[in-house]
Amino acid sequence: MVTERNTAATRRGHARDVDHPYPLHLDLSGRRAVVVGGGPVGARRARELVSAGADVLLVAPQACEEVVAMADAGDLAWRQGRWCATDLDGAWLVHTATGDARTDDAVAAEATSRRTWCVRASRTEGDARTRAWTPAVVRQDDVVISVTAGGDPRRSAALRDGVRLGLSSGALPLRRHRRPSADHDRGGLGRVTLVGGGPGDASLITLAGRRALAEADVVVVDRLAPRALLDELDADVEVVDVGKAPDHHPVPQREIERVLVDRALRGLRVVRLKGGDGYVFGRGAEEAAACRAAGITVDVVPGITSALAVPAAAGIPVTHRGVARSVTVMTGHEVLGDDELLDLAAQTARGGTLVVLMGVSRLPELAAGLAAQGADPDLPVALVESGCTPEQRTTTATLATAAQVAQSRGVRAPAVIVIGLVAAMAHPTPQQPTPVVDLRTRATTRPPAHAPAPEPAQEPVR
Ligand SMILES: C[S@@+](CC[C@H](N)C(=O)[O-])C[C@H]1O[C@@H](n2cnc3c(N)ncnc32)[C@H](O)[C@@H]1O
Incomplete structure (x- = not known):
């Protein structure tokens, strides 16, 4: 019986082995892993093994800076010299990356004779003589996903990148269904x-x-x-x-x-x-x-934030070269004192933009207060309701007309109000003509009165 199975496995041959590798993640903590070769590939393998907690011996006559740094830091032991069979004593895993195929073959043969798995950097996952290879890996927090793809490392890497994107974008279901242990999540707290x-x-x-x-x-x-x-x-x-x-x-x-x-x-x-x-x-x-x-x-x-995105969605840049050099984001929910209004009016006079959140119900007071403190009554105003949604609607006016226009159009929360020259760049929702503003002269033509049935403006919503 045993003989027949062995015969069948032998008939299937190496190609079959490569098509059906046995996936496994190893806990190498505290276990001896040997890297033969001190170049960048050996250094990369060594670094991954060190991260996995392995007891790493690296053997090479010369080594790159990264290996030297790891050795100096005590992360691994570097035996400087040519490899010999006794280097593999006690090893659970061997990586060979000498850059010389004959040396790698010899290391792999020695490891195989000791029944120790050996990964050869000079062989790919599709090489029938390779009996172990490292997959393309993506890690995110406690998730580790390894990819091999029919002996095609570039395909593996491309798939790995796709999985990484899926993980980082939340497109893949990352939710835990088993509560984390204390080891994994600082005492098991959420x-x-x-x-x-x-x-x-x-x-x-x-x-x-x-x-x-x-x-x-x-x-x-x-x-x-x-x-x-x-x-x-x-x-x-x-x-x-x-x-x-x-x-x-x-x-x-x-x-x-x-x-x-x-x-x-x-x-x-x-x-x-x-x-x-x-x-x-x-x-x-x-x-x-x-x-x-x-x-x-x-x-x-x-x-x-809606303070920047909602104006943008309506065509308004909150700053604009040569027009607006500053932007103030404020709540319209508070009653402002004369000093604050004076300060805000002065900002608009210098070309600054005011972006008002939660400001629909107090718009009449705010507009009148700014005008009373010297703000230009012809200053453009845009009111953008439900920005970045299918219901987005933009209403344009001037400081002098904003309250009346908002009421006649039934402007309601949530809305972002933009006060300043840049508001003239809004793309108003149809049924509302654009106020014509020459940004160089600041001359504004007031929009005509608005027809739609009046609806009360609503309280801002927090
Ligand atoms: C309590 S504030 C919260 C602001 C939010 N944290 C932000 O960064 O956008 C709520 C106000 O934000 C504004 N707002 C939020 N989303 C909006 C949207 N999609 N369209 C228009 N205004 C919006 C409105 O002024 C609304 O009353």
Whole structure:
């Protein structure tokens, strides 16, 4: 019986072995690994073995700088000289990378006679005489993926790069289904990742943000976050909706923080998904502080803030060479004193741009206050509602007409208001003529009155 099986295996031959390698990851910590060859390839192999915790002996008459540095640092032992059979004493694994095929053959033959696996740098994975080879590897955190592809190393590398992209972009399902051990995750505690989700369109979140979502067990989400991404979550991911809308009682900030801490203390990976950037009028720093105070590890993934992206989506650069050299991002939710208004009016006089978030309901006071402090009543104003979403609508006016135009057009939150010369560069949504502004002379032609039925402007939404 044994003889027949051996005969069949022999008939299948080496080509079959190469097509069906036996994948294995080795724990080499504390085990002897020998590298023969001191050039860049040997150095790379040695470095990987050192990272894996192996007890590395490198044998070579000469060695490159990296090997010398590792030897000086005590990471490996370098025996300077030609290799000899006794170098392989006690080795669990041998890499040979001398650059000389005959020497590599001799090292491999010696290793094979000792039943020790030997990887030869001068042979590829497709070489029938090679009995062990290193795959293309991608690592991300605790995930290690090895690729071999029919004896074609460049194909392996290309596939490896594709897998890396999938991992880094969150396109691959990274979520853990077994709670991490203490060894892997600092005492088995969960962690909180504050993710700025961008201004609304799901494609405007960062790769890091997507990856965090792909790993999440719990997602605590705001109303203005890119909620389409929630559809991609596994069915058993807990979604805690703390979305705040004018007709919806907001979840108190302390309660949001309590949920974050509670879930993380249960060992879960929590993503706090916010609109825009969590640190721009997003209370992200408060949430991070609350989590850290409870001993929770917090990561922060910045997002594309609506303050910059929404004007851009409407055609407005918030700075523009020769026109606007500064930009102030402000909340329109607060009542401003005369001094603050005077300062803001002076900024617009110097060509600065004001970007106002949460400013729809107080627009009349803000516009009148700026004008009272000397701002040009003909200064262009653009109001961009639901930017970066299919409902995006841009309304243009001047400082003098903005409040009345906003009311007649029914402008409502969420909206970004841009005040300054650059607002004249907006692409208004049809039914609204562009105010004609010559950026060199600052002359503005006021837009005509607006027809649509009036709707009340709504409170800004946090
Ligand atoms: C509490 S602030 C949060 C800002 C957010 N952290 C950011 O960086 O974009 C909410 C305000 O942002 C603005 N906003 C957010 N997303 C918007 C969007 N897609 N279109 C227009 N305005 C938006 C509105 O002014 C809204 O009232």
